[in-house]
Amino acid sequence: MKKTQTLIHLLKFSFFILITSFSLNAQRTAPNQEPSRANILRGEYGRYRANNDLLYYHLDVRVDPDKKFLKGTTTARIRMLKEDSRIQLDLHEALKVDGVFYDEWEPKPRAGGTSRLREELKFTREAGALFVDFPQPLIAGHIYEVAVNYSGNPLEQGRFGGIAFKRDPAGRPWINTACEGEGASVWWPNKDQWRDEVESMKISVSVPNDLVDVSNGKFLGKTDLGDGYTRWDWLVQYPINNYNVSLNIGHYEHWSDRLGDVPMDFYALPEDLEKAKKQFAQAKGMMEAFQHYFGEYPFKKDGYKLIQAPYSGMEHQSAVTYGNHFANGYLERDWTGVGISPRFDFIIIHESGHEWFGNAVSAADPSDMWIHEGWTTYLECLYVEYMFGKADGLKYTNGYKSKVRNQRPIVPARGINAEPPQDMYFKGALFLNTLRSVVNDDKKWFALIREFYQQFKYKNIMTEDVEEFFSRRMEKNLTPVFEQYLRHTALPVLELKFTDGSVQYRWKVDEKNFVMPVKVGAKTNLQIVTPTTEWQTMKTSVNKDNFEVATDLYFVEVSKS
């Protein structure tokens, strides 16, 4: 009796889920919105995620382009951090779980390296979460392997489709993944969160013989499976975010180059080969610029790849995708509107910049994503400075002001799969330019950002780590400055009150302890003052109309009276 009622309830409920859940799951938590259960399951680093540490994945997937069908296995090697009998993995509801198996890996490795794990496990699914239950508690410190067999037609969703089964202009299959917002679990089973990156990974993708798969990492080789399919094997030898794990299946042509000891590999459709060879040459200048500021390319053993894709582009680790029309600017526009963007290919520079910030230095939660986007936008500015000089770098940076909205803070709530606003890019970069002006010593600034990168590469960090680093190294409490720019909506306003021969000044901000120097005065003779939230007075011979504030160096507003 109870069973039937439950069944009817489930049927009603699943009808409701069918019509609503895909759109719910596809969406991250919006501002001022209570997080949905699906977003809590996706966003929270709860007990069944925190009880283990990811060591290694092997994703082995077969892709049928005609049926838009996936069939494969993720084998996850985990170290238990706490004794527990359940872990959380994730897989989108559109995909079926065909079975979950496990075995101990250490200290008791499976005999003979059999591919089939010993014991089948029970599992339950809730929204995109896949809870796996073990027959007895796993032991803290021991290493286990859990294999999830899955299959189905993934649901295309989000900005770039998550996984999109397209055709190239000549009508051949062209299948690519880009799932940062939706989560990698839209196409393969994994522990789909940002805090815990797997340390290394093998990616095996089987595709019809006439197609190529380009994934992340080092190419190991291809194997003809004898049934019309070929398996392409790739090895990622560094920590990687789930959403960076990618496949690019197409009728690709390939050519190679290198810069010093960094292998560079390029992939484009045959019809676009000449254009691509010309445009992709910019990758070398990008590599030189970012190695100059931050140190060597972080994924040297895996190499750098640039791969043509049907969408604008994505920073997939060591396998950056490109769809910027083989033209400078961004989708053939002058991106910051000041005449500098047409000198370089925005997608090659921006998406590859993420190799340093986003892929090497990674945020531990989507709320802290400005660490990816604000920093990488700032890297564009550094690229311009490296290529065309400091004045153009500054001009390009200030071009971003027109894109800043100041409608809500850059850093939203943590742990609820919240989507930060676009200001994380533009205001983020302008904030870093402001911080450079606070340091007011380029040599020191470049040493600082290099040290920051070197300290946190291959780590997952939060905004607090960035604040703490700069405060400690600059020996002043910069937390109120970071908080004002990142966790409040309004820009700092420099209030100026003029009287005969002097000016009063203070910051109008939300942060009570906000102290930040700024350059002010006569245009040809700016001087540094350090306003607080209290009024101070300085003598000046410059009148109200001619009194300048260096708003190109500091992203602030000015109010004169």
Ligand SMILES: [Zn+2]
């Ligand atoms: Zn980006």
